Amino acid sequence: MTLYVWGYSLEYEKERDDILDAVDSVFRSGRLVLGPSVQAFEEEFAAYHGVAHCVGVDNGTNAIVLGLRALGVGAGDEVITVSNTAAPTVVAIDAVGATPVFVDVDRDTYLMRVDQVEAAITSRTKCLLPVHLYGQCVDMAPLEAIAARHGLPILEDCAQAHGARHHGRVAGSMGRAAAFSFYPTKVLGAYGDGGATITTDREVEENLRRLRYYGMERVYHVVSTPGYNSRLDEVQAEILRRKLTRLDSYVARRRVIAARYEEALAGTGIVTPKTAPGNDHVYYVYVVRHPERDRIIEALKAKDISLSISYPWPVHTQTGFAHLGYARGSLPVTEEVADQIFSLPMFPSLTDTEQEFVIDALREALATV
Ligand SMILES: *Cc1c(COP(=O)(O)O)cnc(C)c1O
Numbered sequence: 089m090t091l092y093v094w095g096y097s098l099e100y101e102k103e104r105d106d107i108l109d110a111v112d113s114v115f116r117s118g119r120l121v122l123g124p125s126v127q128a129f130e131e132e133f134a135a136y137h138g139v140a141h142c143v144g145v146d147n148g149t150n151a152i153v154l155g156l157r158a159l160g161v162g163a164g165d166e167v168i169t170v171s172n173t174a175a176p177t178v179v180a181i182d183a184v185g186a187t188p189v190f191v192d193v194d195r196d197t198y199l200m201r202v203d204q205v206e207a208a209i210t211s212r213t214k215c216l217l218p219v220h221l222y223g224q225c226v227d228m229a230p231l232e233a234i235a236a237r238h239g240l241p242i243l244e245d246c247a248q249a250h251g252a253r254h255h256g257r258v259a260g261s262m263g264r265a266a267a268f269s270f271y272p273t274k275v276l277g278a279y280g281d282g283g284a285t286i287t288t289d290r291e292v293e294e295n296l297r298r299l300r301y302y303g304m305e306r307v308y309h310v311v312s313t314p315g316y317n318s319r320l321d322e323v324q325a326e327i328l329r330r331k332l333t334r335l336d337s338y339v340a341r342r343r344v345i346a347a348r349y350e351e352a353l354a355g356t357g358i359v360t361p362k363t364a365p366g367n368d369h370v371y372y373v374y375v376v377r378h379p380e381r382d383r384i385i386e387a388l389k390a391k392d393i394s395l396s397i398s399y400p401w402p403v404h405t406q407t408g409f410a411h412l413g414y415a416r417g418s419l420p421v422t423e424e425v426a427d428q429i430f431s432l433p434m435f436p437s438l439t440d441t442e443q444e445f446v447i448d449a450l451r452e453a454l455a456t457v
Contacts, residue, residue, distance in 0.1 A: 091433055091442055093373070093396045094273040098437035103330075107279065110326040122301075122319055125326035132332055133268075133284055137261045141293035142286045144320030145300050148247040148269020151283035152180035154318060155265045156215060158285070158295035159241045161186050165214035169245075170200045171404040171414070172422045173219045176269075177245050178403045186214065188412065190404055192419045196362045198375065198429070200226045201421075206234050216242045220249035220259050222398070223275065223342075223370035224363055228254055228262050243267065248372040250275040251339045255366040265292055270328055273435070275342070275372050276335050278324040341436040342371040345443060349374060349432060352447045356454050373398045374434035380457040381430050387453035393446055396431050 100107065114125055126144045134142035145151050161167060163185030169177060171190040181188040191204040200218050216235055218226035235242050242263035246252075249259040250268065260266035270282035285296050295312075298305055303315020331338075346369070350360045359377040363369045375398060378384060385395045402422045404414035416423065433446055 090392045090394050091446070092394050093431050093433050094435050096272060096277070096435065096437065102437065106330050107327055110330050111323055114322045114326045120322050123322050125322045125329060126320050129325040129329045132329060134286055136332060137258050137286055139261050139286050139288050142284050143293060143296040143300060144325055145283045145285060145318045146320060147281040148267060148271060148283040149176040149180050150316065150318045151267035151269065151285045152177065152245060153183050154296050154299045154316065155243045155267045155285045156180065156184045156186065157299055158292045159215055159243060159265060161214045164212065166210060166212045167215045167217050168205055168208050168213060169217040170219055171402040171419050172198055172399065172426070173221060173403060174247065174399065175403055175406065177217065177219055178409065190414065190419055192421045195421050195425065197224065197364050198222065198425055202227045202230045205231065209238055213240060216240050217245060218242065219245040220252060222361065222375050223248055223252055223372040224367040225249060225252055225254035225259050227364065247274065249370060251335050252370045253368040260286055264289055270324065275338060275370050276328065276331060279327055280324055282320050282324040282328060284320065338436045339370045342434060345434060345438055346371045346374060348443060353450065356451065358450065371434055374432045375429050376432060377425065377428045379428055381428050383457045384450065384453045385430060387456065388449050391449045393449055397429060398431050400426060402426050
């Protein structure tokens with residue numbers, strides 16, 4: 089059987105009774121849309137982050153779309169972010185009619201070069217969108233200083249950073265708003281699609297609630313267009329409530345796996361992830377680097393280990409974003425690391441035996457490349 093970078097079948101076996109009970113309790117309640125489970129999850133997820141408000145939505149992409157709209161970002165505006173991210177970050181900016189403006193990333197952490205942000209600000213900039221990629225946070229203090237100086241809101245993309253901390257602060261509690269995905273592989277994953285936008289700001293919350301519900305303020309009265317149908321499902325919300333109580337234990341297990349990789353791969357030539365000062369990494373993806381990346385992936389494939397690359401093509405080099413007008417070479421570090429990075433299996437229910445198998449296969453592959 090192929091070993092993938094992500095897997096949750098063993099986790100399901102362990103949690104099956106609880107998950108099925110969650111599903112059954114919703115089906116029996118007769119409240120299938122925007123009922124008590126969504127409300128309870130929103131309260132619990134907000135409390136976990138120490139923020140006042142959470143609005144559950146249908147996926148992480150729309151968590152960003154609604155977050156941007158709720159912050160007043162729209163057509164003709166610019167949003168500063170990175171090209172080394174999952175495409176949906178940028179798809180969401182595009183979807184509200186705004187223009188993404190990219191800064192480069194740091195060669196060690198692969199995260200936003202905050203020192204390049206101020207130079208990218210124009211009179212059209214409306215929002216700063218840091219992505220806490222792979223499970224650790226962007227350097228927030230200097231970004232917050234820039235945001236304050238220019239009166240710009242920060243929307244954190246936390247789709248890969250559930251439970252991560254930055255100088256003691258939880259990812260998602262630092263911006264005016266923050267967007268989460270509960271796609272099944274994420275650190276907090278649903279059994280289907282889901283997302284949430286959290287915020288400290290009452291007005292942003294009200295905007296979010298309207299926007300996810302067709303733009304209606306009261307039932308059958310639309311006050312803002314275009315609105316969306318972007319609701320979090322009751323079933324997913326109830327499953328997420330159960331899993332939220334285990335989030336810190338998932339993260340703890342991910343850290344154990346990361347520590348084993350780091351120890352086993354020291355001195356092999358594979359560059360393991362570097363955690364920036366003040367960060368508690370949650371290792372959503374365990375991204376390593378090696379100049380012979382493609383040959384290593386091939387060698388492991390022969391052993392039924394299917395590695396992946398997050399991400400092989402920086403967003404600005406993808407066909408669908410050609411209209412943004414970024415030439416090759418415009419984001420040199422982003423482009424350089426994209427040719428060398430790859431991801432090792434990383435999920436809480438990865439067994440020690442499976443990890444040992446991966447490590448042995450890597451050692452063997454490195455002896456031949
Ligand atoms: C997964 C992800 C998203 C999108 O989430 P979906 O739930 O798949 O829509 C956005 N940004 C980042 C960084 C992601 O990893």
